[in-house]
Amino acid sequence: xxxxxxxxxxxxxxxxxxxxxxxxxxxxxxxxxxxxxxxxxxxxxxxxxxxxxxxxxxxxxxxxxxxxxxxxxxxxxxxxxxxxxxxxxxxxxxxxxxxxxxxxxxxxxxxxxxxxxx
Amino acid sequence: xxxxxxxxxxxxxxxxxxxxxxxxxxxxxxxxxxxxxxxxxxxxxxxxxxxxxxxxxxxxxxxxxxxxxxxxxxxxxxxxxxxxxxxxxxxxxxxxxxxxxxxxxxxxxxxxxxx
Numbered sequence: 527x528x529x530x531x532x533x534x535x536x537x538x539x540x541x542x543x544x545x546x547x548x549x550x551x552x553x554x555x556x557x558x559x560x561x562x563x564x565x566x567x568x569x570x571x572x573x574x575x576x577x578x579x580x581x582x583x584x585x586x587x588x589x590x591x592x593x594x595x596x597x598x599x600x601x602x603x604x605x606x607x608x609x610x611x612x613x614x615x616x617x618x619x620x621x622x623x624x625x626x627x628x629x630x631x632x633x634x635x636x637x638x639x640x641x642x643x644x
Numbered sequence: 645x646x647x648x649x650x651x652x653x654x655x656x657x658x659x660x661x662x663x664x665x666x667x668x669x670x671x672x673x674x675x676x677x678x679x680x681x682x683x684x685x686x687x688x689x690x691x692x693x694x695x696x697x698x699x700x701x702x703x704x705x706x707x708x709x710x711x712x713x714x715x716x717x718x719x720x721x722x723x724x725x726x727x728x729x730x731x732x733x734x735x736x737x738x739x740x741x742x743x744x745x746x747x748x749x750x751x752x753x754x755x756x757x758x759x
Contacts, residue, residue: 570750631700637686
């Protein structure tokens with residue numbers, strides 16, 4: 527069974543600084559997807575960034591980028607120029623490839639609570 | 645487009661009762677997934693429905709069930725409630741076709757408290 531581990535329950539960053547959230551996963555599969563989701567307090571979970579396992583190039587979305595190390599099974603999220611609105615729980619998630627098109631069955635880590643100090 | 649909606653937002657029940665939660669996906673989305681979020685266990689996948697058929701199922705007891713209607717709206721039911729069923733239940737919708745790359749859009753959740 528696949529597992530996702532986020533070893534940092536809480537992180538703190540100064541506004542405008544850079545922070546990196548860690549995520550490791552365990553799988554025997556070769557095709558899969560990795561995601562970072564953000565859950566602000568009392569607000570809906572939203573997708574921050576995603577990575578296909580077969581792509582060597584790291585995904586980037588504006589201030590958010592990942593460092594995907596497939597051999598090490600590591601998938602860290604870097605937030606540059608941190609803003610107050612980045613304060614939230616961040617979840618790393620894994621999904622197996624499914625050629626039937628199943629888009630459910632995300633396996634989540636326990637999350638990292640990010641605080642942003644003004 | 646309207647986002648994923650879930651009703652009710654809050655619910656209080658007592659042990660032994662049953663409960664039905666509803667989820668309306670984004671228009672055009674055919675896949676609906678349900679997740680349970682608790683402080684102890686985190687986010688756990690319950691099941692996914694696509695075109696009125698259960699396509700995937702997590703490791704939950706049979707007390708947890710669901711269904712999907714022809715308009716893609718979905719309901720989940722929990723029978724014989726236990727204290728441990730207290731959780732935030734999240735619904736997520738996605739287009740459902742193609743490979744598993746698709747993004748899931750989450751609803752605000754239903755907060756269930758079992759007394």
